[in-house]
Amino acid sequence: MDTTYIAGAGMTRFGKFPNTSLAGLANEAVDAALTDAGVRAEDVGFVAFGNATSSVITGQAMIQGQLALLDGALAGARTVNVENACASSSSALHLAMMAVASGSCDVALAVGAEKMSHPDKTRAFDALGRAIDISDPLVSESPSRNSIFMDLYAQEARRYAAETGAPVEAFARTASTVHYHGSLNPNAQHRHPHSPEEILASRMIVEPLTLLMCSPIGDGAAAVIVTRDRPSTDPIAITGAALQSGRRREGGQLVTRTAKAALEQAGRKAADADVIELHDAAAPAALVILEELGAVGRGEAWKLAMEGELRHDGRLPVNTSGGLISRGHPVGATGTAQIVELVDQLRGRAGDRQVSDAQFALAQNAGGAVTLDDPYTAAVCAVTVLERV
Structure with missing residues (x-):
């Protein structure tokens, strides 16, 4: 693929902001990016706007991006709305890259924005529950009153523990690591460290999922400027990127084949990544995904977690932003928020959580589920490779 570049990145703080609109969040992130x-708004030739849940939570559909930026x-920029479950803004980034690489424009913007908090707390769970095949018989059989995705992540965690011997303490240690990272991130929704025992x-x-192992409901936005020309200062190259959809009962092979496609473009191996942001909607998922990416061997991720090697100062830094669990998971903004963190890391401006x-850097973002039986298969996966050049 033709190399494209990230010239700028910015985000809001993630949290619950009852008095801030989706537009307010989106424009704060856009202005920061x-x-x-150092780009003028009039130079942006294309905008891809990622949002996943507004149509359910507020009833606003179809033109979220145009309204948010109005x-x-x-205002008035060429804008396409992207709804692709929890991978909405990583999908938007993919479109922005394509717009620039094709020559359609020289500068493009990918923005993800989501407002999930609502006086009626059931609306967020209702929205998340539509990112599956609602005709699947397993849906009606699920007894949980939480997001159905926590049922799926719990199922995955139990299988991983049975197959690798991972103890529940490894899941708690993984969660403790990202809570520690989140405590160092001023944009994180939860900024309190928690010990494995507390978790x-x-x-x-x-x-085996406890509350502190799970991602919260929240609001936020993140934006990324993509260019065809190499920026004159602090250039970050996108050297590989892949976006794939799940096949029936594919399970974790979706992550593996998506990562393979992106890494082959970059001529890189996941095991060589200096820092990884991945989709840890529940703590055990981080361990599973690390192995599916090929960053470590089967059954090795939980051992690294127990040894503290997933910390920002460890052998394989993972989710230095705090991940979905601590930074937060306003789903339409998660993909671009991962990129904001990695840009900060590659530019050496991540503060106390800086990776030496x-x-x-490698980002993995996924969303939805096309099949629910064990192992469940996500609907979409995006993997992006970034390098300081």
Whole structure:
């Protein structure tokens, strides 16, 4: 693929903001990205706007991006709305890259924005519950009152533990690591470190997942400026990118084949990544995905977690932003938020959570589920390779 570049990236703080609109969140992130890139709004030739849940939570559908940007710097810009479950904004980034690489424009913007908090707390779960095949008989058989995805992540965790011997303490240690990272990230929704013991003692959601092992509901936005020309300062190259859809009962092979496609473009191996941001909607998922990416061998991820090697100062830094669990997971913004963190790491501006001499970074974002039987298969997966050049 033709190399494209990230010139700037910015985001809001993630959290619950009852008095801030989707438009307010989106424009804050857009303005931050434009400022970071030193790009004028009129130079942006294409906008891909990622949002997943507004049509269910607020009833607003079809033109979320145009409405969100209507009174901001990008009013009137060529805008396409992207709804692709929790991978909506990583999919938007993929479209922005394609727009630039094709020559359609020189500068494109990918923005993800989501407002999931609502006085009626059931609406967020209702929205998430539509990112599956609602005709699947397993849906009606699920007894959980939580997001059905926590049932799927719990199922995955139990299988991983049975197949690799991972103890529940490894899941708690993984969660403790990202909570520690989140405590160092001023944009994180939850900024309190938690010990493995506290995590195990928190309320059980679905065995073996406790509350502090799970991602929260929240609001936020993140934006990324993509260019065809190499920026004159702090250039970050997108050297590989792949977006794939799940096949029936494919399970984790979706992550593996998506990563393979992206990494082959870059001529890289996942095991060589200096820092990885991945889709840890529940703590055990981080361990499973690390192995599916090929960053470590089968049954090795939980051992690294127990040894503290997934910390920002460890052998394989993972989710230095705090991940979905601590930074937060306003689903339409998650993919671009991962990229914001990796840009900060590669530019050496991640503060107390900075990975030493980070040069090569990997992002993995997924969403939805096309089949629910064990192992469940996500609907979409995106893997992006970034390098400091």
